[in-house]
Amino acid sequence: MTDPNLPPVTPPPASQPPIYQPPAAPAYGAPAAPAYGENVAYARPSAQAPSDKYNVLAIVSLVSAFFISLVAIITGHIALSQIKKTGEKGRGLAIGGLVLGYLGVVATIIVIIVWAVVIAAAVNNGSISSY
Template structure:
């Protein structure tokens, strides 16, 4: 029952408690979690381009392996450049750096082998090293 001495309570517009009453606490709604979105496809059923903020893994491998195994750096650097061109990922500079260091490593190895061969041939001709 309502008290005839009180003014009538009129509901305010949308979502507000009636005037004269304290507001009622309503917890925020939980975020909606749905199924993950299906991958986007481009032309001919190929996956869409990768996000631009992702680095190409082979570019990183190319740069790191340039300090240890130059041939691996050259191979992974070329593969990384072709993938970067196709997908738009970051890491072009890393791949080029790995290629440059890889080719310099191969060049240094070739020079060392040639110098070693020349030193051995000179030592044999000089008589410092005798065969049997």
């Protein structure tokens, strides 16, 4: 039992709190804490949280607008659809590619019409023989 040679142990005074207190149990129905790294400010019910990367098709749309307008139009529309779903960056790039792509198509149509009119006028004028 107890050793009579040891001094008696006195309990700590009531004014001092115990050295260790276990944490209190959480209340029932308390909301769960967000997972590590989850950003609550960007929570959207229908879309994922936006990311910091640019949509690749938006970049392709803008670059291809200077070379092949039809590719810029197609990739621009697909990029806008993907950006709406995923929240990626690049909406301005996709719109820029679309605008330049449509302007390129319109310019090409105008050039073809002007070219056809000039050829037809030259044939009627006699500058170019039709045989």
